[in-house]
Amino acid sequence: MTRIDDVVADRRGWRAMLGPLERVSEGRAWGYYLLLPSLFLVLAVVLYPTLWGMVLSFREMRLNRIDLGTGFVGLRHYADLIDDPIFWLSLKNTVIWVVGAVVGELALGLAAALVLNRELPGFKFLGVLVLLPWFLPNVVAGHMWALMLDPRLGVINDMLVNVGILDSYRAWFADPNAALFAVLMVEIWHGFPFFALLMLAGLKAIPADLYEAASIDGARAIQKFWFVTLPQLKMIIAATVILRVIGLVNSPDILLILTGGGPGRATQVLSLYAFIKANKEFNFGYASAISVVMFVLLMAFAYGYVKLSNAMKE
C-alpha cells in the first residue's frame, strides 16, 4: 500500500468510528446536546440556589435558633416585611441609591464616550485611563475613598478647604444628610467607565453617513446628538441601564465598607439589609424574603423598562 492509501484508510477508520456522531450532529437535537453542559451548570449554580432561596423565604430558618425548627411559615416573613419600618426605609434608600448612581454614571459615561470618540492624539491612552476605576475591585475602591474622604487625613477635605469651598474638614460619612450623597459620588466614579466603554463601542458603530446627511440638512452639533446619536445608542443605553441597575441593587459592598449602612441607617439599602439579616442575625428565612422582593422588583423593572424602550423605538 502507498502512503496515500494509508491516509485514506485512516480517514475511513475515523469516519466509521465517528459515524454515529456525525449522524447525530446533523439531526435537530444536536443543538440541545451542545447546550447540555451549560444548561447543567446554570441549573446547578443559578436556578437551584435561586429556587432554594425562594423556598427558604417561606420557612423558618434561623441558624442560631435550631430549637425553632425549619418549618413552613407561609407568608409570615412577607407579612413581617410590611410591618418592618427598616424594610421601607431600605427600599426608599435603594431607589435613591440606584437612580442617583445610574443617572450619574450614564451621564458621565456618555460624556466620556463622546469625548473619547474623537480621533485626537493620545485619546487611546486616555481611554484606558478612564477605564481604570472600573478595573478596581469594589473593596479596594471603597477603602481608597474611605481614606481620601477621611475627616482627619483625607486629601479631598484638604483640597476643598484650600480652595475655600469648606471652612473645615467635613466628616462626610458621619452626617446622615451627606453620607448617601458621598457614597453615591464614589459609586459614580467607580461605575461610569462601564457606560463609557459600551457607549464608545456604540458610537464607533454609528455610520458616518448619518452625520453627513444631518450636516447637509443643516443640523447643528446638539441636533446631531439628539436626532442621530441618541436614537442610535438607545438599545445600548437600555441594556447597560438594566445591567447596572441589577448590579447596584444586588451588591452592597461599597456601602458596607464606607458606612456599614449608617449613620443611623441613613445609607441602609435592601441588599445590605438582607446581608445583615443573614450574616449577623443568621435569619436566613427573613433575609430570603427580602431577596425575593428584590428579585421581583428587579424583574418588574426590567420588564417595564424594556417595554418602554421598545415603545420609544417604535
Add this chain to the structure above:
Amino acid sequence: MIVDRRSLMKAAAAAPLAALLPRIAAAQQGNINYWHHFTSETEFRGLERVMALFRTRYPNIRLTQENIPNPEYMSKVTTAVVSNSRPNAAMVVAERVNDMVAMGGLTDLTQRIAGWDRAASFPADRWRGATVRDKVYGVPAFTFVDWMYYRKDWFDEAGLAPPRTFEEFQAAAIRMTDPARNRFGFGLRGGAGGAAFVVDMFESFGSPIVVEGRMAIDKPKAVQALTFWSELMTRHRAVPPSAPNDGYRQIMEAFKIGQTAMVWHHTGSLTEIAAAMRAGQYATAPRPAGPAAHIARLTYLFNGIMNPANADAAWAWITFWADPDAAIAFLDATGYFPASPQTAADPRITGNPLYVAAVETTRFGRLPPAFVGAAGWFDNVVLPEFQKVLVGNATPTAAVDAMVRGLEAALR
C-alpha cells in the same frame, strides 16, 4: 521468663500508655487549617512565631492558616457550616460562641479538656466565655484587657490626673477639647464596634442586659446611660464630629495624630500605639468607674475545633497556645496577654508600668455579655439606634425603646 509482682505492676502501668500510643502518634500528623481574624502586622508576626514553634514540636502536622477579616468572620463561618466546608480549627471570641454552637459550628471539647494536663492552670472563669449549657467549646488562647489610653503630656500640662470616675472622665473630656485646634477630649466609637460601649454604659449605670435568657434592660437606667454617653457629642462636643462613623481604625488614628486626648480600647492595641507615639506622650489607665459599676471587659480569645476530621491534630494546635513558650512568643510580638495567670505573672508583664492598668483591670474586669443573638442585636439594633442619637435623629429614650424591642425580638 520470671513474672514477679514488680514487673507485673510495671506492665499494668504501661498498658494504658501503650494503648494511648497510636492516639498520640495520630495526633502528631495530618493536615489542618486554622481560621482566624488577626489583622495587624504584629498579630501576623505573633501568629507566625507560634506556628513556627508548633511545627518544631509537631513536624508531621501540616498547619495552614487563613485570615478572615473580622467583619466578615461570621459570614464565612456560617457559609462553611451550611456548605460543610469547615476549617479544622478556628478562633472564637466569647460573644460569638453561643451563635456558633447554636448553628452546630463547634465541637464539644469537655471530655478532651477533662483529660488535658494544663487545664488546671486556667481558673474557672477562663472557661466561662466558651461554655454553653455546661459544655466547653474552646480553649483560651490569649486575652484582651480593656483599658484607656490618654495623652499624658496634655494631662500633665493641664495638671490633671487620669479620670477614675465617669464624672472625672466627662470633665476631662470637656477640658481637653479645643475645636479651634482640632483637638477633642475623647475618641468616641460610634461606627463599627461602637455597640459594645453602649452596653458597657448600661451596665455601668446599673442596668443588666439579659438575665436567664430574658430581656432585663432597666429602661430609666439605660436612658440615663445613653444620655451620658451620647451627650459627649451632642451636648459637650467633646468628641470629633466624625464619631458616628468612627470604628477602630478611625479612633486609633485620631489618638495617634493628636486629635483626641483619650481613647478606650484594650491591651491589643498597645504595640500599635507604642510604635506610633513617643514615650511620655501617652500612658494607660483603667477605664473609669460608672455610677453603679466599674465595667471593663476581659475578652478571652478561644480556639475551637470546627471539623471532626483530624480532630487530634487540631486539638494539638489549639492547646499549643497554652504552652508558655508559645504564649510568651505571642506576647513578645503583639503585647497580648496570656490567658493563663501563671504565664501572665511573667516579669515582662508585671515589670512594665504600662501594664499596671491592665493588671489592675484583671481584678475587677468582667466577661462581655454573651447570649444567642447578641451579635445581631449589637450590630443591627444597638449601633444604628445609638448613631441616630448621635446625629440628632432620635432621643435616648426612643433609642432605648428600640433597643429593648430589638432585644426582645432577638431572644424570642
